[in-house]
Amino acid sequence: MPVVNMLEAKTRLSQLVAAVEDGSESEIIIARNGKPAAKLVPMDAKEKHVRKLGQFEGMFPSMTLEEFDADNDEIAKMFYGE
Incomplete structure (x- = not known):
């Protein structure tokens, strides 16, 4: 779970979104002034958990x-x- 600062997130937003979309990162924390401010997660994060019947x-x-x-x-x- 990498932490990136706001400026880096602004310049690399496409790469960060691609990382959570393709699963190479489960989530990315965006920090403002060194403090966590937001979390970038894939839209289908809850749907990935598959329950096997039986x-x-x-x-x-x-x-x-x-x-x-x-x-x-x-x-x-x-x-x-x-």
Whole structure:
């Protein structure tokens, strides 16, 4: 995460935008008088995180809905103090 000053950001804006667009930099901090003032990030920064469906398949024992719900009354007693 590089930090660039305002003057450098003004002169190299196209290069900085290209760096975050192509992924070579995840974000760039722009500083004014040595203090961080802004962050340059790609528009689709949140969309890059891909969730793989079924990634835990086979890691846990399978059970029916009835087996899953079997302890509901006991758990409710623990929460509500009955």
